[in-house]
Amino acid sequence: MEQDTAxxxxxxxxxxxxxxxxxxAGRSGxxxxxxxxxxxxxxxxxxxxxxxxxYGRLSVCYEAGPCGYGLxxxxxxxxxxxxxxxxxxxxxxxxxHIKTDRRDAVTLARLHRxxxxxxxxxxxxxxxxMRDLIxxxxxxxEAVRRARQQLQGFLLRHNRIFSGRKTWSAAxxxxxxxxxxxxxxxxxxxxxxxxxxxxAEARRDRLAKQIEELATSWAMxxxxxxxxxxxxxxFLSAVILVAEIGDFRRFATPRxxxxxxxxxxSEHSSGSKTxxxxxxxxGSSRARRVLVEGAWSYRFPARVTNEIRARLEGxxxxxxxxxxxxQTRLCARYRRLxxxxxxxxxxxxxxxxxxxxxxxxxxxxxxxxxxx
Numbered sequence: 001m002e003q004d005t006a007x008x009x010x011x012x013x014x015x016x017x018x019x020x021x022x023x024x025a026g027r028s029g030x031x032x033x034x035x036x037x038x039x040x041x042x043x044x045x046x047x048x049x050x051x052x053x054x055y056g057r058l059s060v061c062y063e064a065g066p067c068g069y070g071l072x073x074x075x076x077x078x079x080x081x082x083x084x085x086x087x088x089x090x091x092x093x094x095x096x097h098i099k100t101d102r103r104d105a106v107t108l109a110r111l112h113r114x115x116x117x118x119x120x121x122x123x124x125x126x127x128x129x130m131r132d133l134i135x136x137x138x139x140x141x142e143a144v145r146r147a148r149q150q151l152q153g154f155l156l157r158h159n160r161i162f163s164g165r166k167t168w169s170a171a172x173x174x175x176x177x178x179x180x181x182x183x184x185x186x187x188x189x190x191x192x193x194x195x196x197x198x199x200a201e202a203r204r205d206r207l208a209k210q211i212e213e214l215a216t217s218w219a220m221x222x223x224x225x226x227x228x229x230x231x232x233x234x235f236l237s238a239v240i241l242v243a244e245i246g247d248f249r250r251f252a253t254p255r256x257x258x259x260x261x262x263x264x265x266s267e268h269s270s271g272s273k274t275x276x277x278x279x280x281x282x283g284s285s286r287a288r289r290v291l292v293e294g295a296w297s298y299r300f301p302a303r304v305t306n307e308i309r310a311r312l313e314g315x316x317x318x319x320x321x322x323x324x325x326x327q328t329r330l331c332a333r334y335r336r337l338x339x340x341x342x343x344x345x346x347x348x349x350x351x352x353x354x355x356x357x358x359x360x361x362x363x364x365x366x367x368x369x370x371x372x
Contacts, residue, residue, distance in 0.1 A: 007055035010108035011062040012101050013039065013071065018062075020047065021105035023113040024055075031110050033102050039067070041074055048078050061112045061119075063087045069122050083112075083119035088282075091116055121246050130211075130218055131243040137207035138240070138286055144200040151193040155179070158186070211239060222366040223248070227359055228311040229323030231302075231330075232294025241359065244287035248363035257360045261288050263353040279349060288352070291359075295351035298334045302327040318365045326358040 012019035020034040034051075037043040052058055058080040062071060064087060075082040091111060111117050123131060148168065155161070160179055164171045176194060181187045212235070215221055220242045227238040251257040258264050262282035268275045281288070304312070304324070312320050330351050337347040 006057045006059060007051060008109055008113040009034075009051060009058055009060045010105050010112055011060065011071070012105040012108065013062050013065065013067045014101070015039065015067070017101075018044070018071075019101040019105040021102075021109040022051065022055075023109040025113070029113070031106055031113075033106055036101070041070075044071065044074060045078065048075060048080060052078075052080065057081075059083075059112065061085050061108060061117060063090070063108070064120055069128065072122055073125075083117070084122055085112075085117045086120050089118040121250060123246055126219065127243070127246065130214065130220075130239075133207065133211055133214065134240055134243045135286070137204060137211060137236075140200065140204040140207055144197065144204055147193065147197045147200045151176075151190075151197060154189060154193060208236065211236070215239060219368045222369060223363050225311075226315060226319045226362050226366045229308075229315055229319050229362060230294075230355065230358060231308060231323070231327050232297040232355065233290070233359070234307075234311075237290045237294060240290050241287050242363075244284040247368075248360055251360060254357035254360040258353050258356050261291070261356055263288060263291070263349065263356060291352035291355050292348055295330075295334075295348045295355060298327075298330045298351050299338075300331070302331040316365060319362050322358060322362050322365070326355070330354055330358075 006025045008023040008025070010021045010023070012021075016039055017036045018039050019036050021031065022034050023029060023031040037047055048058065048060075060075050060080060060082040062082075062084060064084045069084065072082045072084050085108070090108070108117070152167075158181070162172055162175055164175065166172065176190075179190060181190060215224060215235075218224070223242050224235070224238045227233050227241060228235060233241070245257070245260075248257070251260065255264075259280070260283045262280045262285075264280060266277040266280045268277060302324075304327075308323075312323070333354070334347060334351055337350060338344070342350075
């Protein structure tokens with residue numbers, strides 16, 4: 001075997017082990033299972049050096065999963081190509097009902113050689129760190145929501161219903177503090193649920209503050225600031241979008257971004273029958289939720305509020321123009337769709353889809369900084 005012959009290496013990664021398969025170049029090249037190695041950097045380095053000594057150039061792939069991107073970074077630092085594959089887009093044979101690590105690795109190697117795998121975008125370590133922090137805050141928000149639901153359910157069971165205008169306001173919290181139960185056990189449960197909410201809210205606010213502090217030195221800070229030119233996208237929403245989407249420039253058209261976020265309709269058509277279904281809901285649910293929540297703000301007439309005006313200061317004119325164009329178009333479209341009798345959820349999803357297109361246009365007008 002010549003030293004410059006390429007080989008395609010597939011890794012089926014697990015917590016303790018990695019199953020390896022190698023596909024030699026060419027349609028008639030052999031595809032074989034190489035074996036298993038421990039999931040440790042030193043074992044991976046020895047494997048890559050051994051295979052590189054035999055084949056020369058290597059093209060490595062493995063599925064995205066809980067093991068993260070450390071393997072990708074190690075292999076690229078060793079001078080070889082490595083792609084992280086989207087598991088949901090791997091072709092699967094309908095009649096294949098046997099799944100083993102050996103078969104998975106061999107199949108992955110064969111598909112990688114055929115070019116049938118879809119690679120995902122791999123963030124750099126700084127971007128991944130910010131995304132971890134932002135996802136921690138999202139989890140904290142979910143914890144707040146669950147804790148509040150538990151308290152409301154407990155009060156409803158005992159016919160304690162707040163008659164004020166808005167829950168979790170100062171008046172609502174004073175009402176909670178005034179609640180009394182005859183049995184001590186129920187009073188303990190009430191206080192424990194209130195304390196759980198306070199702890200969850202403190203964690204949420206603490207993480208939000210850390211995001212604000214660290215975002216100032218983040219390379220994607222200019223993109224975060226520019227996205228806030230849009231109505232319905234404030235600081236935290238912009239941070240979530242940038243953390244989940246990454247580099248907007250990797251999408252050649254806004255339609256690609258819409259599809260990536262799962263905001264395009266799914267379809268089930270056969271022969272002369274064409275059937276459009278709900279949105280695909282592919283990609284990041286966090287980014288999609290941010291856009292859908294922001295879309296509700298377009299039910300009001302277009303105008304530059306004091307809050308938006310403060311966010312527009314210092315932004316390029318092109319970015320400000322796109323933000324205003326988005327307002328005028330989407331506010332009018334919201335009213336037009338609602339006037340046509342469309343379901344409000346359908347209308348909001350349509351607005352969120354167009355918000356993604358305007359966000360794509362804005363993100364392409366600014367450049368990330370060189371800071372990490």
